[in-house]
Amino acid sequence: MAGIRALRKIQFGLETTPGTAVAATHVWRGTGTLKDEKVPKAVKEEVGANHSLGLVYYSQAGAVIKLASTPASFEQLPYILATGVEDTTTGAADGSGSGKIYQFDSPVGDNAASNDIATLTVRAGDNQRVDVAEYVFCESFKIKGAKGGPVTIEAALRGRQATDGDFTTGIDADTVEPILFGAGKLYLDADGGTIGTTLKSATLLGFEFGGDTGWIPLWTADGALYFAAPVYVGNNADTGGKALTGKLMLVHNSNAETELAAARAGTVRLMRLKFEGSALTTPGTTYTYKTFILDAAIQYTDVPDLGEEDDLDVLELPFRVVENDARNLSWSAIVVNEVSALS
DSSP: OOOOGGGOEEEEEEOSSTTSOOOOOEEOSSOEEEEEOOOOEEOOOOSSOSSOOOOEEOOOOOEEEEEEEEEOBTTTHHHHHHTTTOOOOBOEEOTTSSOEEEEEEOOOTTOGGGOOOOOEEEEEEOSSOEEEEEEEEEEEEEEEEETTSBOEEEEEEEESOOEEOOOOSSOOOOOOOBOBGGGEEEEEEETTSOTTOSBOTTTEEEEEEEEEOSEEEEOOOSSSSSOSEEEEOOOOGGGTOOOOEEEEEEESSHHHHHHHHHHHHTOEEEEEEEEEEEEOSSOOSSOSEEEEEEEEEEEEOOOOOOEEETTEEEEEEEEEEOOBTTTTBSEEEEEEESOSBOO
16 A cells, blocks of 8 residues: 555654653644654775675664644644753643643753753654654754744754654544734833833734754764764854844834834844733633743844835844843743643
C-alpha cells in the first residue's frame, strides 16, 4: 500500500527522564516532518578504480522535526515554550478558578543555570513508516499574527536520533482552541515604566516574534554519535549569539509616532501582547478567559519609511529583544488554559 498523505501525523509525549523515550500522549494539531540527520558522507580517495568503491562514514546522528506554520492554540503552545524556554509543565492554580497558569521566563543576567527545559519523544510518519526521536527540544520558533487571521506558531525541534518505530495507538487528536489575532491587545511602555500599562488602541495590524531559543545540542565524544544534552548559550548578539527578533506593523497614527520617536532615539520599550479566548469554566483571581501574554523588552533596529495597506499609511518597526535589568525581564510568556499539567 502506498503512503497516504492524509494519514500523516506527529505524535508526542513529555519525557519523565530526558532522553528516555516514552509513549505518545498527544497528536500535534498541525503539519510537519521529521528528518533523519544520520546521513552517509563519502570519502574521496584514489584507489586505482574507474568508479567509487563506496566508502562512507557517519559522523553524527540526529533528527530535526519541522513544524510548519499553524494556528497556535492555548492547549498546545505550552509544549513549544516548555521545550525551548523553561520547564514549566504544571499549571499554577488561579485562586479557586478552573484556569491553569503556565509561565515561561527567559533567563536574564547570569541566571542561565536557573532554567531547565522539558523534552519530548516525537513519533512522525504515515501509514508506511514511522520515525521516533527522543530527547526532543525546541531550537527555534516564530509566533506571528495579522488582521483577519489566527496567531500562528512554527518551530524547529531537534531530537537525539531517528529510529524506526510505531505510532502509539489509541490517541485521539487534542481538543484545542486557536488564538485569534483580532482578540489581541498591544501595550507599549517606557523602559522605566510598568509593562502592560499603556494600551495602544486601533493601532496593531500585525506582529512577528521569535528566532533561536538559545538552546543548542552539545556534541562531545561520549560513546555515541548523538548529542550529549541540550545546553543554553543565550541570545546575546553582542557576544556572537543570535538575538530574538520581531516586528510590529502599526497604523500610522499618534501611537506609531511615539514608537517612531523611540526608534530614532534607540530607547528600549516594554511590549506586551495579550490575547484572550473563550471564558474559563470558573473565573479565577486573575484570569477570566483563556489567555496568551507575550512580554518583552525591545529595541527597534531601524527607522522605517512609510508603507501602505488598504490605502492607509503604516509603519513596520523591526526590533530585537534586550534585557531590562530594573524589571528583570528579557522576554516571557504566559498561557492560561484548563489543562492541569502537560503530559
